[in-house]
Every structure is written in structure tokens, then in C-alpha cells.
Amino acid sequence: MVKAELAPARDNQTNRESIYDKGIVSDPLPRPNLLITTDVVDPGSIRALSRYARVFSSTVLDEASLSQLLPSIDILLVFFWPSFLTLENLSRMSNLRLIQSILAGVNHIPFAQLDKKVVVCSNAGAYSDEVAEYAWSLLLSAAKRIVDFHNAVKTDQWTLRRTLGGREVTIMEEKTLGILGYGGIGSAVARIGKGFMVKIYAFSRKPVREKGVRSFQGDKGLLRVLAQSDAVMVSLPLTKFTNKFIGAFELAMMKKDAILVNIARGELVDETALYEHLKTNPEFRYATDVWWYREGKESLKTVNPFFELSNFIGTPHVSGPSGLATGKPVRFAVANVIRFLRGLKPKNVVDPAEYLVTDRQEY
Amino acid sequence: MVKAELAPARDNQTNRESIYDKGIVSDPLPRPNLLITTDVVDPGSIRALSRYARVFSSTVLDEASLSQLLPSIDILLVFFWPSFLTLENLSRMSNLRLIQSILAGVNHIPFAQLDKKVVVCSNAGAYSDEVAEYAWSLLLSAAKRIVDFHNAVKTDQWTLRRTLGGREVTIMEEKTLGILGYGGIGSAVARIGKGFMVKIYAFSRKPVREKGVRSFQGDKGLLRVLAQSDAVMVSLPLTKFTNKFIGAFELAMMKKDAILVNIARGELVDETALYEHLKTNPEFRYATDVWWYREGKESLKTVNPFFELSNFIGTPHVSGPSGLATGKPVRFAVANVIRFLRGLKPKNVVDPAEYLVTDRQEY
Numbered sequence: 001m002v003k004a005e006l007a008p009a010r011d012n013q014t015n016r017e018s019i020y021d022k023g024i025v026s027d028p029l030p031r032p033n034l035l036i037t038t039d040v041v042d043p044g045s046i047r048a049l050s051r052y053a054r055v056f057s058s059t060v061l062d063e064a065s066l067s068q069l070l071p072s073i074d075i076l077l078v079f080f081w082p083s084f085l086t087l088e089n090l091s092r093m094s095n096l097r098l099i100q101s102i103l104a105g106v107n108h109i110p111f112a113q114l115d116k117k118v119v120v121c122s123n124a125g126a127y128s129d130e131v132a133e134y135a136w137s138l139l140l141s142a143a144k145r146i147v148d149f150h151n152a153v154k155t156d157q158w159t160l161r162r163t164l165g166g167r168e169v170t171i172m173e174e175k176t177l178g179i180l181g182y183g184g185i186g187s188a189v190a191r192i193g194k195g196f197m198v199k200i201y202a203f204s205r206k207p208v209r210e211k212g213v214r215s216f217q218g219d220k221g222l223l224r225v226l227a228q229s230d231a232v233m234v235s236l237p238l239t240k241f242t243n244k245f246i247g248a249f250e251l252a253m254m255k256k257d258a259i260l261v262n263i264a265r266g267e268l269v270d271e272t273a274l275y276e277h278l279k280t281n282p283e284f285r286y287a288t289d290v291w292w293y294r295e296g297k298e299s300l301k302t303v304n305p306f307f308e309l310s311n312f313i314g315t316p317h318v319s320g321p322s323g324l325a326t327g328k329p330v331r332f333a334v335a336n337v338i339r340f341l342r343g344l345k346p347k348n349v350v351d352p353a354e355y356l357v358t359d360r361q362e363y
Numbered sequence: 364m365v366k367a368e369l370a371p372a373r374d375n376q377t378n379r380e381s382i383y384d385k386g387i388v389s390d391p392l393p394r395p396n397l398l399i400t401t402d403v404v405d406p407g408s409i410r411a412l413s414r415y416a417r418v419f420s421s422t423v424l425d426e427a428s429l430s431q432l433l434p435s436i437d438i439l440l441v442f443f444w445p446s447f448l449t450l451e452n453l454s455r456m457s458n459l460r461l462i463q464s465i466l467a468g469v470n471h472i473p474f475a476q477l478d479k480k481v482v483v484c485s486n487a488g489a490y491s492d493e494v495a496e497y498a499w500s501l502l503l504s505a506a507k508r509i510v511d512f513h514n515a516v517k518t519d520q521w522t523l524r525r526t527l528g529g530r531e532v533t534i535m536e537e538k539t540l541g542i543l544g545y546g547g548i549g550s551a552v553a554r555i556g557k558g559f560m561v562k563i564y565a566f567s568r569k570p571v572r573e574k575g576v577r578s579f580q581g582d583k584g585l586l587r588v589l590a591q592s593d594a595v596m597v598s599l600p601l602t603k604f605t606n607k608f609i610g611a612f613e614l615a616m617m618k619k620d621a622i623l624v625n626i627a628r629g630e631l632v633d634e635t636a637l638y639e640h641l642k643t644n645p646e647f648r649y650a651t652d653v654w655w656y657r658e659g660k661e662s663l664k665t666v667n668p669f670f671e672l673s674n675f676i677g678t679p680h681v682s683g684p685s686g687l688a689t690g691k692p693v694r695f696a697v698a699n700v701i702r703f704l705r706g707l708k709p710k711n712v713v714d715p716a717e718y719l720v721t722d723r724q725e726y
Contacts, residue, residue, distance in 0.1 A: 129536050133559065137503035141510075144500040144685070149678040150510050153663055154670040158679045169685035173492050195558030196496065300516055307517040315512040316521045322507070322532035 032341065033072050033095070038079035040102060042327065045334040049077075052341035058082060071095060077337055081108045090114075098340050102333045104131075104320060105265065107238045111355045119340075122237070122348045126332035128184030130323030131235075135189050135263040138287035139177075139231055141313055142259045143170040145285075148310045170230065170259065173197045178229030180222075180245070181236035182208050182215075185263065189233055201225045226250055231259040238265035239354040248273035257283035263319050266292040275304035278311050287313040395704065396435050396458070401442035403465060405690065408697040412440075415704035421445060434458060440700055444471045453477075461703050465696045467494075467683060468628065470601045474718045482703075485600070485711045489695035491547030493686030494598075498552050498626040501650035502540075502594055504676055505622045506533040508648075511673045533593065533622065536560045541592030543585075543608070544599035545571050545578075548626065552596050564588045589613055594622040601628035602717040611636035620646035626682050629655040638667035641674050650676040 034053040036046070049055050053075065058066055066084060074095050076085075079102045090113050099109060099120045106122045114120070141147055145168055152158040177193050179186045182204035190200045190213055201216060202208045203225045208215040216225050226232065232254065236242045246260070247270040254260070262269055271292050278286055286306075291298045291314075298317065306312045323329055340346040397416040399409070412418050416438065421429055429447060433456050439448075442465045453476050462472060462483045469485045477483070504510055508531055515521040540556050542549045545567035553563045553576055564579060565571045566588045571578040579588050589595065595617065599605045609623070610633040617623070625632055634655050641649055649669075654661050654677075661680065669675045686692055703709040 129560075130534055133503070133535055134507055134532070136559075137500075137507040137509055140496070140500035141504050144497055144678070144681070146500055146504045146676065146678060147510050147513050149681060150676055151514070153677055153679050158663065167685075167688045169497070169681055169688070171493050171685060171689060172496055192558035195555035196499075197492075300521065313509065313513055314516055315507070315509060316516050318507070318512060318532055322530075322534060325530045325532070326534060 032074035032097075033069075034075040034077060034337070034341075035069070035073045036077045037082040037085070038077075038102065040079055040324065041077065041330055041334065045330055049334060049337060049341075052338060058084065074098070075337060075340070076100070077102065077333060078109075079103060081110065087113050098337070098346070100333050100337050100340075100346075102126075102324075102329055104329070105237055106350050107265065107355060109355065111352045114352065116352075119346065120350050120352060121333075121336055121340075121346050122350050123329055123333050123336075124237075124348045125184035126329035127320055127323035128188045130326060130328075131185050131263050131319045132188030132192055134289060134319035134322060135185065135233055135235070135261055136192050138263065138289060138313060138315070139233065139259060139261045140172075142261065142285040142287040142311075143172055143231070145169065145310075147313050170257070172231070175199070175230035176201055176228055178203065178225040178232040180225070180232060180234050181264065182213075183235065183237075185235040186233070189235065198231075201229055222250075223253055226253040227255075229258060230255060231261065234260070234262045234264050234268050236264050236268055238267055240356065241354060243267055244270040246270065246274070248277070251277040251284075254284070256281050259285045259287065262286070262288040262290055264290060266290045266298060271303055275306060278306070278309050282311055285311045285313070289315045289317055289319045291317065395437035395460075396432075397438040397440060397700070397704075398432070398436045399440045400445040400448070401440075401465065403442055403687065404440065404693055404697065408693055412697060412700060412704075415701060421447065437461070438700060438703070439463070440465065440696060441472075442466060444473070450476050461700070461709070463696050463700050463703075463709075465489075465687075465692055467692070468600055469713050470628065470718060472718065474715045477715065479715075482709065483713050483715060484696075484699055484703075484709050485713050486692055486696050486699075487600075487711045488547035489692035490683050490686035491551045493689060493691075494548050494626055494682045495551030495555055497652060497682035497685060498548065498596055498598070498624055499555050501626065501652060501676060501678070502596065502622060502624045503535075505624065505648040505650040505674075506535055506594070508532065508673075510676050533620070535594070538562070538593035539564055539591055541566065541588040541595040543588070543595060543597050544627065545576075546598065546600075548598040549596070552598065561594075564592055585613075586616055589616040590618075592621060593618060594624065597623070597625045597627050597631050599627050599631055601630055604717060606630055607633045609633065609637070611640070614640040614647075617647070619644055622648045622650065625649070625651040625653055627653060629653045629661060634666055638669060638672075641669070641672050645674055648674045648676070652678045652680055652682045654680065 032053045033056065034049060035056045035058060037058045039059045046055055056069060070089055070093050072095055073093055075098045076096065077100050096118050099118060101121065101123050104123050104127050106120055109120055173196060175198055177198040178201045179189055180203045182202040186202065193200055194212060200213045202213050203216045203222050207217060234246065236245060245268045251273060274286060278284060291300055292302060294301060300316055306314060336346050336348065395416045396419065397412060398419045398421060400421045402422045409418055419432060433452055435458055436456055437458050438461045439459065440463050459481050462481060464472065464484065464486050467486050467490050469483055472483055536559060538561055540561040541564045542552055543566045545565040549565065556563055557575060563576045565576050566579045566585050570580060597609065599608060608631045614636060637649060641647060654663055655665060657664060663679055669677060699709050699711065
């Protein structure tokens with residue numbers, strides 16, 4: 001088991017002195033055991049965590065050692081939910097007190113199987129700037145019909161019209177951008193929107209008090225945002241309350257030529273209602289980086305043939321990974337685990353009641 | 364000829380009283396003759412012009428009437444250069460004093476055939492906000508590889524990789540955006556860039572004194588902008604000095620994974636040098652809305668097969684037309700003609716010497 005520990009100076013039970021302890025004057029209590037279930041955590045972060053915890057990695061442990069270790073684990077640092085953490089294995093983790101997600105959302109966590117004492121932290125905010133950039137790239141691609149135009153020229157379906165009307169293209173300036181869910185991503189989308197001189201309508205649980213942002217709450221607020229926005233950005237977490245948040249009714253409330261962008265989770269939008277809406281309203285556009293679930297996992301295979309429609313843009317969930325590549329999400333998650341280890345209240349604690357769904361979805 | 368005049372109340376030589384004169388106390392001098400050679404000018408603008416000039420439209424005149432009219436025309440308001448204004452016809456326009464373009468650029472004007480007394484005005488600035496929005500949509504589409512990703516998913520060439528690196532996607536935050544040509548479009552691109560928290564390097568003839576913008580001039584300045592920028596936006600006018608402004612040498616100076624965006628004129632970039640560069644540097648990306656000239660006219664047909672490359676995005680020159688659709692460019696051009704008619708110095712007067720090229724290009 002010792003070989004699986006990641007602190008370069010080994011810190012097993014018989015030799016608790018490590019180079020990372022040197023700055024600590026006294027360390028009378030045994031340090032908590034932390035299991036990292038992904039290889040995306042960098043050595044620097046592992047060293048930082050090792051000052052406060054005994055750090056193990058599931059990626060270098062064999063099945064038997066891992067099984068033996070689980071009951072002693074206090075903290076889990078996860079990316080995707082690891083397949084070895086079956087319900088049976090999870091039930092043996094009686095010491096577990098904290099699960100920190102490196103993914104922004106936590107809809108991959110099996111809340112129904114967790115003891116009440118387990119605190120679950122999302123990684124909200126860690127990807128905000130990168131995902132907001134991506135969100136604007138989807139919004140503008142749809143507004144200017146970049147994919148459609150590029151493919152039309154590519155396949156010789158376009159003759160340069162010397163007096164093209166130009167009305168196919170949506171100008172965002174002075175238009176209204178509705179943002180559903182005004183967390184880290186939503187507010188970063190709004191910040192970027194100021195440069196484009198759009199009006200920002202924010203729909204959120206708590207009122208937003210921010211210059212240049214109109215704040216809406218509740219069902220009536222949602223309807224006003226949907227009806228008055230020229231583009232709507234979905235940046236909500238996927239919970240049991242937000243599943244199929246945008247259905248046939250909500251789509252019908254929107255402007256006929258509105259643009260809907262989803263950079264949160266596919267399941268927030270009702271797939272078949274969306275398909276029907278896109279088909280009957282060719283001026284309406286949907287641009288997404290996130291996909292619906294099949295057998296509990298996000299899948300690029302859809303029930304409806306979206307790619308036959310020129311008012312659909314779909315990319316293969318790269319907005320989050322592009323943020324991950326910056327190293328920021330790992331640093332955010334690790335810093336939050338360290339807060340917990342130092343006895344401080346961790347950030348981004350989620351309410352398990354919102355995620356208790358029977359058909360849990362991964363990623 | 365009278366029927367061709369566009370002022371609803373006829374204002375021919377025998378009856379100079381029109382509803383538009385009512386606000387003018389005295390009008391002893393004959394008003395100048397203005398010929399509009401396009402149908403994009405709205406009735407409201409024509410009424411406004413009719414207060415100061417006798418307004419004719421070539422689109423409703425037969426050939427004989429038009430030919431008879433030309434020697435008396437003082438002012439031309441043009442969109443594309445009209446085919447009836449051959450060199451022979453132009454040589455008969457001895458009264459001509461002003462040509463106002465509704466297109467932003469004036470590289471379609473036959474400067475070599477114009478008398479020195481003719482003032483030519485571009486429509487710089489009239490499309491700035493709309494083209495800057497479009498420019499950002501091209502930049503972000505290239506940065507996030509939207510077209511490439513969409514088409515890959517569409518053609519089943521993408522399997523959702525659950526631990527995608529995300530490094531294929533360029534994050535713009537904290538990166539450097541070089542802007543070549545800091546006029547109306549360039550400065551609007553910079554304004555939007557602030558929301559994305561990019562560093563702005565402006566290359567221009569005159570120094571730019573603007574908060575958050577680093578200003579560069581001359582050959583050395585250009586090289587620094589090219590070498591240090593993660594993305595370069597071309598927003599220069601096409602003149603005899605800027606033809607093939609970006610060639611093999613300039614491309615070689617840029618970062619291997621840089622993004623080059625062209626929303627100005629195709630000819631600013633050397634076509635074959637660009638193709639070779641894109642082919643040998645798959646991380647380099649080019650996104651354009653503007654195309655090279657064939658027989659004096661912009662054409663979507665290229666010598667090199669750009670659409671075979673996944674690091675090329677091309678749209679069929681819709682950025683300007685999208686601005687035209689707002690009505691703003693016509694209002695700008697008309698307001699400038701009215702300045703001239705009121706005896707004020709018109710804006711956007713261009714230096715003919717910069718446009719005296721043997722192979723004049725249209726559009």
C-alpha cells in the first residue's frame with residue numbers, strides 16, 4: 001500500500017516524518033486519508049495536499065490494496081465518478097466525510113448512497129471564464145451562422161450575392177441576452193456581454209445586484225426572460241429541479257428567431273421538444289456543447305437527427321476540458337480540500353436533496 | 364427625366380417649389396444634382412437629401428435619359444461601382460465634385476479616371492460595430508474549432524473522449540490580440556476584447572492613445588505585433604500599400620499556433636503563401652469573411668483548396684451586408700453627403716494617391 005502513496009517522501013504508518021512535515025511544528029493527530037481517483041492532479045498539488053493528509057491514488061493501486069484501503073478513507077477527490085466505487089465499495093467507506101469534485105457539476109455523484117455526514121463540494125466557478133468564452137463562441141457562431149455559411153461555401157451551395165441582404169445574420173448589439181443561472185459561468189458570460197453592448201437579463205434563485213444586469217426570479221421572471229431575450233444562455237446546474245428545464249412550453253414562449261445556447265448539461269433541455277421546435281422554426285437556432293444521456297452517460301448519439309438541421313450547432317463537450325487544460329479546476333478543487341483539511345468551511349457545498357434522483361446521470 | 368427624380372413632390376426646373384423647400388426661407392442658387400446608383404437608399408434618406416439637392420436615381424432611368432443627365436451631375440452616391448459608369452461615361456461627368464461610397468472601402472472606385480477636383484469619401488466606421496461582432500465570431504470559431512468539431516460530430520468522426528485534453532481549444536483570456544489597422548473596426552474589436560480580458564496590441568499609422576491598448580508603428584512595430592500575438596485581426600483598408608500585406612515572411616513571424624482573422628479584404632493576405640502556411644502548420648488557423656479577386660471581382664473560387672483544411676474557416680462576405688441591414692451605413696453615407704451639401708468638410712475623405720493601382724479591384 002505504501003507504494004501507492006504519492007508523497008515523494010514516503011509517509012507510511014511507521015514513519016510519519018516526511019519532507020512536507022518540516023514546516024509543521026507539532027502534528028499530534030493522525031492526518032486524514034485522502035484518495036485521489038484521477039490522474040489529472042499535478043505533482044505540485046499532491047505535494048500541497050500531503051502537508052495536511054496522507055494522499056493515495058487509486059490509479060496506481062491494485063484492486064486488493066484499494067479494497068483494503070477504502071474503509072480508512074476520509075476524503076475523496078474525484079474527476080468522473082470512478083467505476084470501482086460501486087455501491088458495495090461505497091457502503092464500506094464508513095470514514096468518508098468529504099467528496100470534492102473536479103468536474104464543475106456534481107450530478108455524477110451517487111447522492112442516494114451517501115451517508116448524511118458526507119459533505120459534497122462541486123467545483124463551481126473553476127471553469128467559469130473558459131466556459132464563458134466557449135459559450136460566446138457558440139452564441140456568435142449561431143448568430144452569424146458561421147457553420148452553416150462555411151459548409152455552404154465548401155459544398156459550392158453559395159454563390160456570392162453582391163447585394164446580399166445580410167438579414168440572415170443576428171446583430172447582438174443592443175439586443176437582450178437572457179442568462180438562466182447566474183453563477184460563475186453566467187456572470188462571466190455577462191461580463192463579456194458588456195463589450196458587445198447587449199442588455200443582460202439574469203434569471204436566478206437569488207436576486208442579482210450588479211450594474212447593467214436586470215434580475216428576474218420565479219416562474220413569472222423566467223417567462224419574461226424567455227419572451228424578451230434575443231438569445232438565451234443556459235448555465236444552470238443539473239438537479240432534480242432543473243431536469244428538462246426548457247421544454248415545449250418554454251421554447252414556445254421564446255422569440256421565433258431567438259438563439260438558445262447550452263453550455264451546462266444536455267438534460268436541461270427536452271430533446272424531442274427542441275427538435276420539433278427547430279424543425280418548425282428555421283429562424284430559431286440552438287448551439288450546444290453538451291449532450292443528452294443514454295444509459296446514464298452523456299452521448300453524442302441523439303434520438304433525433306439534429307445534424308440534418310442547419311439551425312443546429314453541436315460540439316463534443318470540449319468547453320469544460322478546455323478549462324481543465326489550464327490547470328485551474330484542479331487548483332480550485334485542491335484549494336477547497338485544503339480549506340477543509342485546515343478546519344475551514346469548504347466552498348461550493350451542495351444540497352444533496354437537490355440531486356436525489358433515481359436515474360443518476362454521469363458527466 | 365422628371366419621372367426619375369425621387370423627391371415625391373416633383374422639383375423640376377420649371378417648378379422649384381417642393382414640400383421639402385418649405386423650411387428654407389430663400390434658395391436663390393440652383394441646387395446641385397445628386398445621382399444615386401443603388402436601390403439600398405431608403406425613402407427617408409432620399410427626402411432628407413432632396414432638401415439640399417435634386418436627387419436622381421439611375422435605377423429608374425432609361426439609358427438615354429441617364430446619358431443625357433451625366434454631364435450635369437455634381438455628386439454620386441454609390442454602393443458597388445455601377446456598370447453604366449464606364450470610363451467613357453465617367454469622362455463626360457465634368458461637373459462631378461463628390462463621390463460618396465456606401466461600401467466601407469473605396470477600392471472599387473476608378474481613381475485613375477477621376478479628375479483631381481473630385482473628392483472621394485469612404486464609409487469608414489459605418490459598419491464598425493457589426494463587422495467587429497462578426498470578427499469576434501470568426502476569431503472564437505477558430506479558437507474553439509467550432510466548425511471542425513461540429514463537422515466531426517456530424518460525420519461520426521468523433522467519439523466522446525471522456526478525458527479529452529482540451530488543449531485543441533485556445534483560451535483567449537490573458538492572451539494577446541494584435542489588431543492591424545486601428546480604425547472604426549479595429550477599435551470596436553478592441554472594445555469587445557476587454558470583456559474577454561485579452562491584451563490589445565494595435566498596429567496603425569498614427570499612435571493609439573487608449574487605455575489598455577499598446578500601440579505599435581512601422582516595420583519593427585509590425586514584427587513585434589506579429590511575433591507576440593496569439594491572434595491577429597486584419598482590419599486594414601486595401602490600398603496599393605497594403606496589397607498582400609501578410610505574405611510568407613509575415614506568416615513565418617507569427618506563432619505556430621496563432622489565429623489570423625481577416626474581415627477587411629481578401630487581397631491583404633497572399634493566397635498561396637497562406638495556403639502553404641496552413642498546410643505546414645496544422646495548429647495555425649485562418650478565419651475569413653473576405654476573398655481574393657478574380658478578374659477584378661471578389662470570388663469564392665480560390666486557386667488553392669482551402670476547404671480541404673480543417674484549420675480554415677471561410678464565410679461568404681456577410682459581415683458588411685449584416686451591417687447594411689441595420690440601415691446604419693446608408694444613414695452614415697447620406698449624412699456625409701448632406702455635410703458636403705451644407706458647405707461643411709465631409710468626413711472620410713480618402714487620399715487618391717493610395718488607391719492609384721493599375722488593376723483596380725471591385726468590392
